[in-house]
Amino acid sequence: xxxxxxxAARNLRRYKRRTLLTSILITLGVVAVLLFxxxxxxxxxxxxxxxxxSMMGHLQIHKKGYxxxxxxxxxxxxLQEKQIAKIRGLLDGNDAVEAYSMRLKLGAxxxxxxxxxxxxxxxxxxxxxxxxxxxxxxRFLQGEKExxxxxxxxxxxxxxAKGMKVKxxxxxxxxxxxxxxxxxxxxxxxxxxLEGISGPGGRDGYIHLEDAKSLLRIEGKEISEIAIRLKxxxxxxxxxxxxxxxxxxxxxxxxxxxxxxxxxxxxxxFSKIAGMxxxxxxxIKVMLVAIVLVSIMNVMVMSVYERINEIGTIAAIGxxxxxxxxxxxxxxxxxxxxxxxxxxVLSLIGIMxxxxxxxxxxxxxxxxxxxxPTIAATDVVMVAAIxxxxxxxxxxxxxxxxxxxxxxxxLRHV
Amino acid sequence: MSIVVARQLxxxxxxxxxxxxxxxxxxxxxxxxSFVSFVGPSGSGKTTLLNMIxxxxxxxxxxxxxxxxxxxxxxxxxxxxxxxxNIGFIFQDFNLIPVLTVFENIEYPLIMVQNWPVQKRKxxxxxxxxxxxxxxxxxxxxxxxxxxxxxxxxxxxxxxxxAKLVLADEPTANLDRKTASRIIDLMKAMxxxxxxxxxxxxxxxxxxxxxxxxxxxxxxxLQTESNGQGGDS
Numbered sequence: 001x002x003x004x005x006x007x008a009a010r011n012l013r014r015y016k017r018r019t020l021l022t023s024i025l026i027t028l029g030v031v032a033v034l035l036f037x038x039x040x041x042x043x044x045x046x047x048x049x050x051x052x053x054s055m056m057g058h059l060q061i062h063k064k065g066y067x068x069x070x071x072x073x074x075x076x077x078x079l080q081e082k083q084i085a086k087i088r089g090l091l092d093g094n095d096a097v098e099a100y101s102m103r104l105k106l107g108a109x110x111x112x113x114x115x116x117x118x119x120x121x122x123x124x125x126x127x128x129x130x131x132x133x134x135x136x137x138x139r140f141l142q143g144e145k146e147x148x149x150x151x152x153x154x155x156x157x158x159x160x161a162k163g164m165k166v167k168x169x170x171x172x173x174x175x176x177x178x179x180x181x182x183x184x185x186x187x188x189x190x191x192x193x194l195e196g197i198s199g200p201g202g203r204d205g206y207i208h209l210e211d212a213k214s215l216l217r218i219e220g221k222e223i224s225e226i227a228i229r230l231k232x233x234x235x236x237x238x239x240x241x242x243x244x245x246x247x248x249x250x251x252x253x254x255x256x257x258x259x260x261x262x263x264x265x266x267x268x269x270f271s272k273i274a275g276m277x278x279x280x281x282x283x284i285k286v287m288l289v290a291i292v293l294v295s296i297m298n299v300m301v302m303s304v305y306e307r308i309n310e311i312g313t314i315a316a317i318g319x320x321x322x323x324x325x326x327x328x329x330x331x332x333x334x335x336x337x338x339x340x341x342x343x344x345v346l347s348l349i350g351i352m353x354x355x356x357x358x359x360x361x362x363x364x365x366x367x368x369x370x371x372x373p374t375i376a377a378t379d380v381v382m383v384a385a386i387x388x389x390x391x392x393x394x395x396x397x398x399x400x401x402x403x404x405x406x407x408x409x410x411l412r413h414v
Numbered sequence: 415m416s417i418v419v420a421r422q423l424x425x426x427x428x429x430x431x432x433x434x435x436x437x438x439x440x441x442x443x444x445x446x447x448s449f450v451s452f453v454g455p456s457g458s459g460k461t462t463l464l465n466m467i468x469x470x471x472x473x474x475x476x477x478x479x480x481x482x483x484x485x486x487x488x489x490x491x492x493x494x495x496x497x498x499x500n501i502g503f504i505f506q507d508f509n510l511i512p513v514l515t516v517f518e519n520i521e522y523p524l525i526m527v528q529n530w531p532v533q534k535r536k537x538x539x540x541x542x543x544x545x546x547x548x549x550x551x552x553x554x555x556x557x558x559x560x561x562x563x564x565x566x567x568x569x570x571x572x573x574x575x576x577a578k579l580v581l582a583d584e585p586t587a588n589l590d591r592k593t594a595s596r597i598i599d600l601m602k603a604m605x606x607x608x609x610x611x612x613x614x615x616x617x618x619x620x621x622x623x624x625x626x627x628x629x630x631x632x633x634x635x636l637q638t639e640s641n642g643q644g645g646d647s
Contacts, residue, residue, distance in 0.1 A: 003525045010513040313509040316470060317571070318498020318527040320491055407470050411505070 004323065008330035011303070018299060023339040025295045026387060029288040030343025031350065033383055036284050038351050038373040039359075040277045046369060047270055050197055054135035056264045057101070057227030058236055059243065061087055064260045066224065067267075073107045073120065073224070075179045081221040083250075083258060090246055091228065096239045098231045099131030104212045105224040108176040110156075110205075112164045119160060119174070120204045123212030126150070132229045136206075143168050143192025148206070153191035155206040161193045168193065174207070178217050186215045236263055285383070289390050292339075296332050296394030304328065304398040311402050312410025321403040328399035329392055336391025340384045351375060415482055417579055417611045418444040418467055423476035425462050425634075436462040438634040439476065444627070446578070447609040449602060451616055451625035459634040460615035461583055467613060468501055468581045469493040481578050498527035502572025502610075504582035504601075508564040510556040510571075516563075517543070517552035520570045528575055542570040545607065546600060562593035566600060573604055579611045586618045598624050 012019045052058050066077040079087070084102065091097050103122050110119040126148035129136060137145040141158055149155055154174070156166060166172060168190055175185040188207065196203040207215075213222070230239055240263050247259040265271035304311070311324060351373050359371040425437040437459045444450050452460045465471035466478060469485050470493075477486050481500045488496060497503075510519045520542050524535040543549045546566040556564055565585065572580045582601070586594035598621055605612050614621055622628060630637040 007526070014513045309507075309509065310511060313503075313505065313511070314522070314526065315494065316468070316497065316503050317523050318494050318496075318501075318575075320494045320498075320527075322491070323526060408465055411509075 001326075004326050004330050005334070007327055008334050011307075011327075011331055012334055015303070018302070019335065022295050022299045022335055023342065026292055026336065026339025026391070027343040027346065029291045030340055030383060030387055031347050033284050033288045034344065034347035034375055034380065035350055035373075037281055037379050037383070038347070038375040039354070039371060040281060041375070041379075042371045042373040043361075044274050044277050046371065048264070048274065050135065051202075051268050051270055052229075052233070052264050054133055054139055054197060055202060056267055057132050058230045058233060059228040059240060059261060059263055060267060061226040061228070061243070061247065061259055061261045062224065064257050067260060067262065073105050075106070075216065075224075078104070078222045078224050079226070079259075084221055084223060084226075086250060087226055087247075087259070090243065091226070094239065094242070096230050096232070096235045098229045099128065100226050100228045101125065101128040101132035102209065102223040103129075103225050103227060104209055104216075104218075104222065105204075106176055106212060106216060108174040108215070110160060110164065111173045111175065112166050112170065113173070115164055117160060117164060119156070121154075121174070121207055121212070122204050123207050123209045124148075125209045129206075132227050134229075139195045139197065141193045141195050143190075145192065149191050149208060151208045151210055152188060153208065154188035155192045155194050156190055157194050157196050157203045157205055159196060159203060160205065161190075166190055174215060176215050180217075182217075184215055184217055186211065285386065288383075289386065292336065292387050292390045293394045296335060296391045297397065299335065300328060300332055300395045300398035303331065304402045307402075308405065308410045308413040311405050312407045312413065315405065315407040316411060324405075325399045325403035328402050329395050332391045332395025332399070333388065336388040339391075340387045343387075344380055344384060347375070347380075415446075416443045416479075417446045417448070417481060418442070418613070419477075419479040420467075421477045423463075423466065423478055424474045425459070425466060425471065426474045436634050437466070437473075440631075440634075440636045441476075442629060442636060442639065444611060444613065446611055447605060449605055449612050449624065449626045450629070451614045451622050451627070452629045452631055453616060453622050454631035454637075456617075457633075458631040460631055462634075463631065464581050464583055464613065464615045467579075468503065469497050498523065498575065500578050502575065502577035502580040504565070504568045504572050504580060504585045506584040506587045508556070508561070508568050508588075510564055510567055512556050514555075515552065516548060516554050516556070516559065516567050519556065519567055520574050523571060523575050538574055539570075542574045545573075545604065546570045560593075561589055562596060565589060565593075565597050569597070569600060569604060573608060573610060576608070577610060579613065582612065582614045582616075584616055584618070585614060586616070586621055591620070594618065594620055 063077045063079050066074065069077065091100050101124055103124050106121050106123065108119055108121055110117050130148055137148060154172065170190045171187050172190060173185050173187050175183055177183050230236060240261065243261045247261055248257050250258045252258050315324060354373045360368045361371065362369065421441050423437055423440045427434045427436055440463065452463060454460050462471065466473050467480060469480065469488060473486060477484060483496065485493065485496060511522065514522060517539055520539045521535055524530040524538060543552055546569055548563065548566055548570065551559060551563060586597055589597060601612055602624060604610060614625065616622060626641065628640050
């Protein structure tokens with residue numbers, strides 16, 4: 001095998017320019033794919049991180065049917081005390097769960113005593129929320145982020161703060177409709193102004209859970225959702241499956257499931273963008289495969305054609321067809337390996353340069369998001385393996401042709 | 415035991431509706447360590463016969479034994495193995511591999527065909543280089559040596575595997591008179607040293623003159639078998 005590789009390397013060196021051009025083509029393809037994977041992957045991870053870590057959590061549990069009517073923030077589909085206790089029992093016993101936060105979602109009228117507007121609010125226990133959505137504090141544009149918020153305080157989204165000309169420390173009034181249809185008002189002090197982010201809930205305000213209960217005149221424990229943060233996002237599918245199975249066993253009197261559980265992907269429209277990114281990555285990979293396949297096939301077909309007489313000679317002196325085939329496959333393999341190795345090295349250098357220079361971009365209203373491109377070893381190995389396998393595959397037909405060549409015909413070829 | 419035994423050997427080529435009988439019921443025997451020449455005009459079937467003896471082309475009918483083995487029905491893989499073990503080839507155009515040095519060209523069959531260990535094959539190649547008088551040329555590439563030297567390398571390559579039989583198709587056609595003469599002398603010396611059978615197809619009277627046995631072919635038929643001037647008998 002070693003000798004076949006040596007011979008193949010010699011043969012590649014005889015057409016230096018052609019070998020170089022083909023290798024450059026493969027290298028460019030590998031660089032394009034790896035850089036795309038690293039940049040798009042970084043963008044995806046950044047956006048997913050923002051959505052899950054600053055707002056949504058990795059999973060959410062609601063009462064069955066809540067999600068379908070989420071836009072109207074229905075109070076009659078809240079989880080009750082006994083149901084909450086069951087879920088807490090499940091989550092506390094799951095080692096993959098890092099934290100969870102009980103939330104009550106509501107709509108209210110927001111008044112600065114001069115003007116009134118609508119606001120969507122998430123009422124939270126600050127301690128729980130900080131653990132379940134650790135990046136929420138990073139969304140503070142103004143105000144004291146330590147401790148998130150206390151009773152009587154409100155965090156308002158940037159758009160409402162600007163629109164209603166509300167500053168830190170200002171008093172505002174929230175008026176909300178209770179479950180029984182009556183209305184109630186309560187004053188709050190503006191503790192912080194939050195940066196809006198993409199996705200549902202990205203422009204909601206925050207108040208303390210106890211304040212929400214008094215505003216809505218709720219007695220006892222009652223929440224709309226439980227946002228769950230996992231220790232490792234890689235466990236998402238497994239935890240989701242476990243929770244789904246367990247929660248579906250809780251049935252109401254009509255033998256219907258009481259709870260529903262969803263991953264962030266189901267809850268956020270960004271999962272569609274993430275899906276598009278994955279599709280684009282696949283498309284780029286297919287293009288790479290096409291580039292490698294066509295360029296290698298072209299080179300190897302030429303190589304066989306130019307060496308017909310030589311193939312006749314080596315066949316005549318007793319080289320077995322299998323070895324002739326191996327010789328040409330090895331040439332394709334070496335071209336693939338050579339192009340891939342250079343491509344991987346250049347890509348890693350490129351990724352390093354991008355990280356050192358810092359790439360910022362704007363996404364919607366979010367300005368100056370910093371990309372930190374990285375690439376997983378598995379991605380590098382997978383791309384390299386695909387390219388090398390395709391290089392060998394591209395050599396297969398010419399190599400087969402060489403191996404099957406009639407020595408006499410080949411020796412007569414001029 | 416004879417090195418080549420041909421009985422009623424035929425080779426037909428079909429081109430459309432036309433059947434060309436290249437070799438017609440040829441029978442002959444060649445003994446080991448002979449220096450044999452097939453002569454005849456163009457199209458007489460010399461090269462076809464050589465190709466059949468070299469297991470490159472199967473006969474259409476008849477039987478053919480080479481080195482004691484019936485080679486009539488060998489498939490491409492088995493005939494490649496047989497050629498690698500028993501037969502060496504010398505070509506009119508030398509057919510050296512341009513990317514390999516002289517040393518490596520001679521070494522090639524030992525690596526790619528017979529898989530000899532490194533030290534053993536190094537010794538063997540050096541022995542062959544010395545035998546063909548190319549000891550100091552081993553590092554050169556084919557484009558750096560003359561035609562005569564290329565044919566010497568080809569002779570060494572044909573003999574390096576200790577082949578029992580060497581087939582040479584017009585080995586001196588591309589060489590000048592003086593060089594051709596040297597190559598013939600070399601091949602004869604090799605025959606004497608290694609007891610290898612040399613079979614040629616040629617037009618070249620210098621080669622014919624040196625042959626011990628001459629087979630004359632015409633229109634695919636063996637006309638005469640005679641002892642040449644190079645023979646003892």
